[in-house]
Amino acid sequence: MIYKDIPDFDIAKIADSGQCFRMNPLPSGGYSVIAFGRYLEIRDLGGGRNSFSCTEEEFGAIWADYFDLNSDYTGVASMIPPDDRFLQAALDYGRGMRLLHQDPWEVMVSFILSQRKNIPAIKASVEALCDRYGKEAIWNHVTYRCFPSAERLAGISCGDLRTCSLGYRDKYVAEAARQFEAGQIRFDELKTAGFDAAKASLKGMYGIGDKVADCILLFGLGYGNAFPEDTWIKKILEKEYAGHFPKELYDGYLGMVQQYMFYYARSTSYAAIAPLNSCD
DNA sequence: TGCCAGGCTTCAC
DNA sequence: GTGAAGCATGGC
Numbered sequence: 001m002i003y004k005d006i007p008d009f010d011i012a013k014i015a016d017s018g019q020c021f022r023m024n025p026l027p028s029g030g031y032s033v034i035a036f037g038r039y040l041e042i043r044d045l046g047g048g049r050n051s052f053s054c055t056e057e058e059f060g061a062i063w064a065d066y067f068d069l070n071s072d073y074t075g076v077a078s079m080i081p082p083d084d085r086f087l088q089a090a091l092d093y094g095r096g097m098r099l100l101h102q103d104p105w106e107v108m109v110s111f112i113l114s115q116r117k118n119i120p121a122i123k124a125s126v127e128a129l130c131d132r133y134g135k136e137a138i139w140n141h142v143t144y145r146c147f148p149s150a151e152r153l154a155g156i157s158c159g160d161l162r163t164c165s166l167g168y169r170d171k172y173v174a175e176a177a178r179q180f181e182a183g184q185i186r187f188d189e190l191k192t193a194g195f196d197a198a199k200a201s202l203k204g205m206y207g208i209g210d211k212v213a214d215c216i217l218l219f220g221l222g223y224g225n226a227f228p229e230d231t232w233i234k235k236i237l238e239k240e241y242a243g244h245f246p247k248e249l250y251d252g253y254l255g256m257v258q259q260y261m262f263y264y265a266r267s268t269s270y271a272a273i274a275p276l277n278s279c280d
Numbered sequence: 281t282g283c284c285a286g287g288c289t290t291c292a293c
Numbered sequence: 294g295t296g297a298a299g300c301a302t303g304g305c
Contacts (some may be wrong), residue, residue, distance in 0.1 A: 121303050
């Protein structure tokens, strides 16, 4: 167990942010997360202090980057124009959230099966996939299952995948696994290909469109300017910005901004209130 | 019970 | 190129 004082870090908000689907509250308090084959427990001790159930070595090798601890989360506030009351409110509400750096394969599969599902349903599907096809591991008497590898999923029929409540998305996941195994998708190449080229490659895959591609770019490949537009974001852009959000103001931080918008819209009674911005 | 969800593919035009 | 239809399933 190690202890860290981290500014702008709120594990409850991170767990509820809809970026990852394997971070859950523990009955005893705190949260667990399974990522990169590891199991971790995090507890908020107050005053910016958190405990992590790992060694310093593991924290430095995996979790510091996973939680994006080397990025500056204070600069975004100064980018927001004073008259953008919506984004000011969203930032205040979401302060402490982090843009997670996840395993791109897990992000790809998770967001392929996210389409036309709500977050509880996505989590149920992801967990079913892991329960059925993930490798079993043990940490300190806790038995858990890792996210299934592409190699494992490439050997599963669509019919069997569908038992994990994938619905019509079964064929998309099966094809992604097949392409990954065939070497037709290489995440190391996509990470350095540049935003447009990487996005075009992802959109060429069966079952991946604009939105899912942007999620993979943002959460799995480190492209901070990806801006996934789901149903919630589209409603916000229409309601607060008359359909024209000034993306040019947030170069390098668009993904972060999008995440604050999403979290605020989904987590509050925002949908029931009048627009905070004037669109005229 | 009906609507909607971190959308995408297919097809008609 | 654009727009509508169809899609599996579960949460609320």
